[in-house]
Amino acid sequence: MSSNDKELVGNYEVTKSGVVTRREVLLMGAMAAASGSLIAGSQNPAKAADAPAAPAGAYKAKDFKALAGTMTGLSASQITQHLKLYEGYVAKSNAIHESLKTVELTSANATYSAVRELLIEQSFAHNGVVYHEYYFNNLGGKGGEPTGDFKSAIEENWGSTGKFMDFLKAAGKSARGWVIVGYNTRAGYVDAYALDTHNIASPANIVPLVVLDVYEHAYMIDYGIDRAKYLEAFINNLSWAAVDKRLSIATKHASGIDTTL
Template sequence: MSSKKRDLVGNYEVTKEGIVTRREVLMMGAMAAATGGLLATQGQAAVAADAAAAPAGAYKARDFKSLAGTMDGLSADQINQHLKLYEGYIAKANAIHKDLKSVDLSTANATYSPVRELLIEQSFAHNGVVYHEYYFNNLGGKGGEPTGNFKSAIEEQWGSNAKFIDFLKAAGKSARGWVIVGYNTRAGYVDAYALDTHNIASPANIVPLVVLDVYEHAYMIDYKTDRAKYLEAFINNMNWDVVEKRLNVATKHPSGADSTL
């Protein structure tokens, strides 16, 4: 595993103080700055070169460069090219958010209209950002077997870790974009979902735990069209500790408003 602090868990952070919300992290950072202390960096840094060319906005690229060159089976070139795509989603998410403030509403139309296009592509760009961050954050580990509550959850759904891994590989061959193994806040169990692209079939109220990118761009440099070998490499570099933290956050802080509200 790289030396990078792997402390990002979706919208929550795991710090020395325990699990806190991102809002709380920002408040902690502001308090530290106000007292002359060091601002909490959250293990992230702006990607300076690309950020300079991108529209300013709330989306800032997180720093996953420590993954490049540190994983067996996923080359530095493969990771760096993938990160360029991720940074592109950052830029477009910022641009679309800005453009929606001034879009022409008078031509709104469900076949084609500028407002429709921006709304649809906002879902694409946003999910492109978020799913990639979950993906890169659950890499950088040593593989092996899950432990703790996630181990119990997969045994409940799939029977054993071996059966879960077989299922994950099959899911990876079946999807065209993403496999999401997530905590279902509606039903209270862990299950898997497939997306053919960032914003098609993205399930509601499913907190991502294991996020697997099966777009060809995730593996073509290293494996050409051999997705099965890429899936082996992905599993061998999984950080199951991050997955366990995500599950523990998801069960402690169910995502947002429940659908009964």
């Protein structure tokens, strides 16, 4: 791409094909330069060029490419760019997992230390992988009405499907990172939670059912800053079958139900 094809506007690089964040630009640059070495989670652009190639490991990126170009209101470009970010979290999860095996331990310190930094960023990268997989897996449907036990669960908690949908949109406007509608294994009901980033306010013993990414990177290419339109698109592509299947499994999953176990 020539310099004539792009323009830097604040933190965003505007190209003929759309808008990507500076962070995404750095991620893509690192991918090209280091064959999969990515800097997801890094706030320091200098790390992009310095980052070593991430090792292969237990985390393997799942294939969501079929979503690109098949949804209404979410473009192929939007999904493709988003998947690159997800793949970055996969790569970094593997890299951090390996680094923790050999990290220097004698300097461990709660203000700053290498082991502290790796542990904190591991939760960021790990949640970045897992929440994105829930997100992409609950897309690809046709929206419409919730189904099955999930429909009964939200009617029990919110009173009606319509009230739940209004709540979901409001939650989507309120969070800075994620909205998780999940099965609370401690209490036995479905409730909603907001996360401002992958690893801040992530609730314990909550099985995600509806996972909504409201980071700007999830919709900037298609909608700029118009999050409300993105929320409509998200809902129109929701797979309620996937959501209901998750609830069915969650209610049978004993490990989180009794916290005295």
